[in-house]
Amino acid sequence: MLLRNKRNLIIAGVVVICLIIVTVFFIFTGGKNADDYVEDYFALLEDKDYSKMYDMLSDDPKVDKDVFEERYTNIYEGIEAQDFSLKINSVEDDVVDYSLTMNTVAGKVTSNNQVKVTDGKLAYNEALILEGLESDYRVRVSSESATRGRILDRNGNELATQGEAYEAGLVPGKLNGEADYERIGSLLNMSSAEIKDEMSASWIKDDSFVPLKEFAKDSSGQALVNQLIAIPGVKVNTTTVRYYPYGEATSHLTGYLQQVNAEDLEKHKGEGYDESSLIGRSGIEAAYEADLKGSNGHEIRIVDEDNELVKTVASKDVEDGKDITLTIDVTLQQSLYNEYQNDQSASVAMNPKTGEILALVSTPSFSSNDFILGFDNEQWQALNDNASKPLTNRYRSTFVPGSSMKPITAAIGLDSGAIDPDKDLKAEDRWQKDSSWGNYYVTTLHAPTPNNLRNALIYSDNVYFAKAATNIGKDDLISGYDRLEIGSKIPFELSLNASQYQNKDSDFDDQQLADSGYGQGELLMNPVQLAAIYSAFVNEGDIIQPYLIMNEKPDQMWVENAFTKDTANTIKDDLIGVISDSNGTGHAIYHNDIELAGKTGTAEIKASQDDTTGTELGWFTVMTTNSDNPILITTMVENVKDRGGSGYVVDHMQAPLNSYLYK
Known part of the structure; x- marks a missing residue:
């Protein structure tokens, strides 16, 4: 009996001792296994906390702390290591076999290694940094720069x-x-x-x-x-x-x-x-x-003390940037720039049959080369202080369209049935709907007789189109604008400001309705969109989708059936008259061997009807109607008051148009 009790006491003692050992182990290790410590170590690597990583090494790490931190910093920043992922392959006798994967400047790298863990401390070896590394080895990164695409x-x-x-x-x-x-x-x-x-x-x-x-x-x-x-x-x-x-x-x-x-x-x-x-x-x-930039080539190597290659860790071939080919004809681009370089202008040239943009010009301009070579403070200040604002990209902007909107008003009116093209609206130099307008009158420089649609477009009669807009009515006119995507984002490779037909929270009263008819009111048009809308008049009513990147033609029209075929042809014939008729506002650009259609526009920028200090914008859109070399050009020039108005734009369109038509 005593012997059995003694044996039981011995067994109990052994159990207690084992429990004490286990308890002590858990107290000192926190209940962690060897692989847990390895995971903790590399979690610190993600945070670049090299100091705490050093503190997790065994008491005799065989490397100074400052050297350790500097080595980790130089290597991992040099190879641009990030996005670490640790995989524990096996654990045997507290030796942890692991794989550390990371993204680097030369691509993905996986570093395989084994580390001994004792009492929660890792036995340091250089391969903890990178597989194949030893104390007297170095990591080298070589780079080859990508050539930017043209x-x-x-x-x-x-x-x-x-x-x-x-x-x-x-x-x-x-x-x-x-x-x-x-x-x-x-x-x-x-x-x-x-x-x-x-x-x-x-x-x-x-x-x-x-x-x-x-x-x-x-x-x-x-x-x-x-x-x-x-x-x-x-x-x-x-x-x-x-x-x-x-x-x-x-x-x-x-x-x-x-x-x-x-x-x-x-x-x-x-x-x-x-x-x-x-x-x-x-x-x-x-x-x-992203396309032009390309991707630099990189190679990560481990070399010995004699700078001899030990191992290529990773390599990534250089990828030069892609060339971007535009639909632009640089000869036409230069010609338009040369004509208007001293003006504040925007020009858009396109093939109205395909939508290819042939020129996009904004003047005055700057030289992109100066941004590469650098400005001194005085040069940069002068560029920014220039009253003509050469840094402003005008073909991206919106402007009051003036009489350039009259063909659009006419087309909306014809499709809605509000305009009878043959009806004489009676010529008047000034007009108001009724006495509720007070002293406000719509005025015009030319009031032709008979006062029908064709003559109103040829002579550019403001009063006719104010009356026409009033007859169309607010709802149908706005519906027409919406159908033409005026106010919507313009689908184009470069960012363009959206056009508008009214300001936010505008009442769009009868007076604004009448003014909108001849391109004033609160209308603002982007030159690219205005050019695209004009393409409908030579495309049987479809608005072409403009595009800038060669061989990336959109699959469909921008707006199909924007106008009916009959309406488009009626407007086209009248715009031919604007050029061919000796009384037409665009007659100065008439060609007897090529049929052209077009429309001028002079927009008034002033605070009120009585303001005599305001300025004027001149517009001109001209297009071929049946040429084997189709082209449509829209140009807007600021400050044409006392310089011939839109006639100034027409006169300067001769050289660019001819350079393209007769090339």
Whole structure:
């Protein structure tokens, strides 16, 4: 009995001791297994908390903490490691076999390793950082920059491409100290303080080349080179830059590049941008940034102490950017720019049968090359303070259309049955619906007799179209505008401001209704949309969908049956009269060998009917009707008052139109 009790006591004691051991283990380990500690370790890696990672290593890690943190930082930031994923393959005798997968600058990398865990501490080995790494090995990352895609016109002419520029810089060991900074700065439009700031970088050595500024590689640039290299320590190299061969003529269209900012880096995280990257900031450069940019090539290698290759960890081939071919005819683009370059204008040229945009011009303009080579403060300020606003892209904007809307009013009226094209509305120089308008009258410069639709379009009679809009009525006129998508987002590769027929919360009273009939009121039209609507008059009532990227023609019309076939043909015939009739407002551009149709427009911009200080916008749309070389051009010019009104636009349309028709 005593023996049995003694045996039971021994068993109980063993159990108690085991429980104590287990309890102590749980107290010191928190109940974790070896693989749990490995998971904790790499969770800290995601947060870049290298200090706490070091604290999880065994008491004899064989590496100094500062060295450990610096090594992890340099390697993981160098390979741009992110999005870590850990897989525990097996655990045996507290040795954890794992695979760590991460995304890097050279693609996905999986690092396989084993680590011993003792009392919650990991035994350090270099492969914890990267498989194949040893203490005297280094990780190297090499890169090959992608060539940005070109922007081409329909004939393969380069609108944006790779070019060369001069790059001036300093070699510190060859300078006369800071004695020549002022002289160098005066040549490069930099202050001595700016040069000192550039020369204060920690990486600079006596034989380093410290770049200061890029400038054009042309005759004036060569003259500057000759002055610069006469100064000790100044060196000038040739560098590759983005180049826009047609300068101001295409800059609003192509857009330009700028160096990325913090917002860009955050927005495009993981897309291969760094602090030195350029990004499309406007125009085609911005809209097609993802296609044009390409993807840099990268290779991650482990090398030994002699810089000999040990292992290629990952590699990614360079992918050059794609070329973007536009429907633009750069010869026509240049011609329109040359004619209106001194005006504040917008021009849209298109093939009215296909919708291909042949030219998109905004004047005055700027040169995209200046954004590449850089502005000094004075140049940038002058560009922004220019009263003509060369940075404003006018073909994106909306403007009061004036008489350019009359054919549209007429077409809506014909389709609604409110306009009888042969009816004489009685010629009047001034008119009001009734006495409720007080002193407000619609006036016109030309009141033809008979006062029918054809004559009203040929002579551009405001009163006729005010009466016509009143007869159409508010509901039918607005319904017509809505059918034409006026006020809706314009489907186009570049962002365009939406047109409108009334302001928000507008009452659209009878007076506004009448004014809308001849293109005033609260109407604002985008030039691209106005041109597209005019295409309906040579497409039996269908509005063509404009497009800008070659071989990407939309599958369907923008608005099918916007007008009936009969209405479209009636308006087309009347617009032919605007050009062919000697009394027509567009007769100055008449061609006896090519049938043209068109409409002028003069929009008044003033505070009230009595305001004599306001300005005027001039419009002109001209199009072929049966040519083998179809074209439609819409141009708007600001400030044409006392310069011939819309006649100024007509006169300057001759050269661009002829350059295209007779090429």
